[in-house]
Amino acid sequence: MRVLARHFTFEVGIVKDHKLVQTGPYCLIRHPGYTGAILSAFGLVGFLGLRPPGLAWALVFVLPMTALMVARIPNEEQTLHQHFGRQWEEHCKRTWRLLPPIF
Template structure:
């Protein structure tokens, strides 16, 4: 738990507090409070990355850890900046808050389900751990990368909740780039290690969206 406090605080400061430096009153808005709590919950339910992990796993991770980290921060910055500085933190549509919050909560539940199902095989970087298996139960029976599906949904929910439509579009593209890097590296590693077992699994499941993609 203590090991997770530092990355949680660092992510919240860089991702949420930093873009609101010029509008600190926004930190007390219920949407930002909920977003902060959601971010903390995500970090609490996943293993904390070790300081040297990305470097140690560079051959298999192919810098995808840093892609995801950078794009995650930017995908918070842009919607928050749009909401705080261009929309003056005003809510226009009555449906945006409940719909955005609902998607955000769903994303957390789905991601936690994926992390718990994968167990000790869930890591911050692309790597093969001792006794690694191809998990095909729970959310992994629906898609091959459900934790990424959950994370993707969280940025969609955030954009809708803040009514930051350009920020939402930016997050969809930015996280799409980041997860393309991660999924490409991850599936290359898994196919190399598991061979036909992973190929067969990939043939009957989609990457992120059930039955679609």
């Protein structure tokens, strides 16, 4: 959020004078906020263990949260591609979507 500054919104969209941010974590990962949230959530489950309450956290919070974030990514990427075109395509060639080198 700090790197995106005024470009950050909770809703998918383009703000006035929007620039494609490619610095900070965005030089490696296109959705570092999601990466951090997912890794933190799974870290919490790992800390709590895969028995109650860790298993409950995984089933009730972490897995649905991860699924929602991953499902939202195509919409964000389509919006950015429509706005930035070739610049977005080049950025995608240099970066990982969520978890290098997996996705």
